Amino acid sequence: MTDALTLDRASTKPAPDVGDFLYSRCPVVPTLSAVAGSLGWLDEVADSNPTLISFIRQQQGDYLSEDPNPHRERYWMRHAGNLKAIWARAAGGQFRVVGLSNTPSPFRLLTLPGSGIRTPADLKGKRLAVVGFHNALIDAGSMAATRGYELALATAGLTLDDVEIIKINVKSPYGDFKSASGRDPRALWKLRRVGAKEYVTPLLRGQADVVAVRGTFAAELGTIFGTETIYDLIDHPDYVGGSHDAAPYALLASQALIDERPDLLHAYLLRLVKASQWAASHPEEAIDVIARDLGHIGETIRITYGTDIGKSLALDFSDENVAALESHKNFLLGKGALPRDFAIEDWLAREPLAQAIAAAEAE
Secondary structure (H helix, E strand, O other), X not given: OOOOOOOOOOOOOOOOOOOXXXXXXXXXXXXXXXXXXXXXXXXXXXXXXXXXXXXXXXXXXXXXXXXXXXXXXXXXXXXXXXXXXXXXXXOXXXXXXXXXXXXXXXXXXXEOOOOOOOOHHHHOOOEEEEEEOOOOOOOHHHHHHHHHHHHHHHOOOOOHHHOEEEEEEOOOOOOOEXXXXXXXXXXXXXXXXXXXXXXXXXXXXXXXXXXXXXOHHHHHHHHHHOOEEEEEHHHOOOOOOOOOOOOOEEEEEEHXXXXXXXXXXXXXXXXXXXXXXXXXXXXXXXXXXXXXXXXXXXXXXXXXXXXXXXXXOOOEOOHHHHHHHHHHHHHHHHOOOXXXXXXXXXXXXXXXXXXXXXXXXXX
């Protein structure tokens, strides 16, 4: 996401009017929401519903136990990684998945030059950093790193018992970020610099031999510090078994929005479907849009996600994406990270997306 979501403590934020609507997305991953938002199509929906107080935001942060819903507004949508969404659902959150997408995202195990670590087989006996905000109710960073290490080690017949885990606790999650849009270069620059520092510091200080980093952070650390890639989950032969905190990305909607304002949900989904069509037919323009939205240059997006990223943003409920979501849920459950189990199929609301796709095809 990762993909994390911002929650404000109930004691510091008054309950909103029932007419409030919040559409948010993760500021560090590419999504259709970013494309539609950058093209102004999400604002179109908000402007055509003057009775709603609507907000289009990029934001993330940590969860609170007293509020398992990712947002406090009655009507909301959220597009981000799946880890914290899974936790919130297990905690009783009243929201559904209305679309999934699989944009191949690097998740790399990095080391400094000269470490002698070349492949997962070389990890035996080495110190692997788990960077996270350990005070969070769901420590997304730690869970993501653990998942990445387990999958990489398994390719060499190793387990976590064969390595030394070094827990690095940061003072606050680098994702404690809020922006009115994705076009806030100063805020995004600070976000990336803080995030990069948290990941590379354990290596530079000699606290650990390896760190797990995903997305553009991984590409930037390689460029700036010359880190070398030991393994990249993007190359994992089993997408379902190798699912993690980002892929598949999940588009969420509050149950109240689905039940009470299906018209509003349909309007947003229709524009997202059209955005996927636009991105697929305008690959270079899509890269530029995503780069601006994430505060990068186009070349960074090409290196990180490939030149066909525009074709990988589409929303669906493919068997593969659903199975990958289930696989990651089962991993988190097995690690004791979830308060309870739940059925993935009961979490999915398939019909709204199907209706939006049909409407787009009919136009």
